[in-house]
Amino acid sequence: MRPTIVFLAATLALVPARGPAGAASSVPAGAAASAAPAYLDAPYAPARDGRPQPSVAQLTELGRAMFFDPTLSAGGRIACASCHDPAYGYGPPDGAAVQPGVTRGNVAFRAVPSLRYLHSLPAFTEHHHDDEGDDSADLGPTGGHTWDGRVSSAREQARLPLLSPAEMGNADEAAVVRSLARSAYAAQMRAAFGADVFDDTRRAFGAATLALEVFQQSPRDFYPYSSRYDEYLRGRAVLTPQEARGLALFDDPAKGNCASCHLSAPTPDGAFPLFTDFGHIAIGVPRNRLLPANADPRFVDLGLCGPLRTDFIGRPEAAAYCGRFRTPGLRNVALRRVFFHNGVVHALDEAVRFYATRDTDPAHWYGPDRGLDELPAAYRANLNTDPPFGGRPGDAPALSEAEIADIVAFLKTLTDADLPSSPAPLARDRDAGTSTTPQSPRPAPGRAARPSPPSRGSAR
């Protein structure tokens, strides 16, 4: 178990509601540029013209406007929210394994993660030590944004989709800034960051990614802790007998053992669980043969050791990291139709069944005689074999079908109160070719038409 410390993002501490009035004057007017500390150019630095810092509420509303703005993509049709749909906990809007970006041919090979409950995600480290309990144990690679932890902050993260040809497809930062300057909220940006904000591409782009980051720290939007399980932890709700059995199986080290990675208990200091310890683990999910990238048999997504993450490539000790992906949180997981980093599984019970039968019925997962079809033989030792994994082909699985159903019933208690109780729709027509689910019979809605931002008054 690895308790997670919950703290407000450092960003918020750096962005006081009103800037220290005298902050600007502490920099002598004519100070030589070389004497000015580097942070002065950061978007959160005291404004040199003495204007108040943008408030958290201002940044949140700006970030919200950007998050839902399709004009920030090349071609003007894809917003952050097209892939991270607020109706499904900022997870994928439908059952397509991967979401298409601006160019059809340039499809990503990772499933869209939910953006809820990432507010205390630690930066990536190779050697994680617990703050509570046994702090001498090295718990290995932990944290970082994306499935392979390669991105250090939500601010840095926002650059990726804005500039990636597989996602929002802008040629460069200047293209994004031109769209911002033409946007409906350009005046709000000038008010928050200075009348001349659009004159300096770097500053304007930095302001935009800061606003997106602060928006993603909005408690009401991103970490409401309003699920039935939270109410149960507060002593204000009871679980049904089946849900309670599911929780017990989820926690039992000899049965589901899920909570050893997907933490389910409040931390000793009372923070509610995020259902992940953010550890990077290889569990050997099957290859998704329907992903366009996988048409090339030589292509493998090895998580920590590439291809998207490059800092470990060529380092000998990194062989132990191949095939590892960051453990996702399971809050709102019942709203998903795509599971695991490559979206190969499309039903929650099937995702739980994978744990029960990976080793007892490998043919079901990898096809006859194929064995672990994505993890190269050289990295087999990386595969996690803790319960509920284990056993030999033909053995009884660690969890019966009834027990799998109990765990699924429990996982459904993790859905936040403001979200629907049923999962995202099946894949839409537009996703033909990127989905392993039957296509939805209804016509694909125009991307630009959906979704619209929930109207919210203030940051909290």
Ligand code: HEC
């Ligand atoms: C075309 C679909 C698409 C669009 C558009 C998109 N994303 Fe993502 N997003 C993804 C995918 C796929 C990942 C996982 C990437 C990976 O693991 O390499 C991701 C990952 C993230 C993460 C990291 C989450 C985690 O679990 O660490 C954040 C934060 C994020 N996106 C924010 C944004 C923001 C902000 C925007 C708009 C500026 C945006 N995304 C636009 C598909 C998209």
Ligand code: HEC
């Ligand atoms: C040893 C650590 C570990 C244990 C034990 C574990 N998981 Fe996971 N879980 C992971 C990792 C790592 C992933 C992502 C793997 C990937 O995509 O390659 C994951 C992914 C998932 C997902 C997919 C979520 C998504 O957003 O795609 C579900 C559902 C899930 N686990 C449920 C469970 C349940 C239920 C149990 C117990 C029966 C369990 N896990 C036990 C580490 C673990």
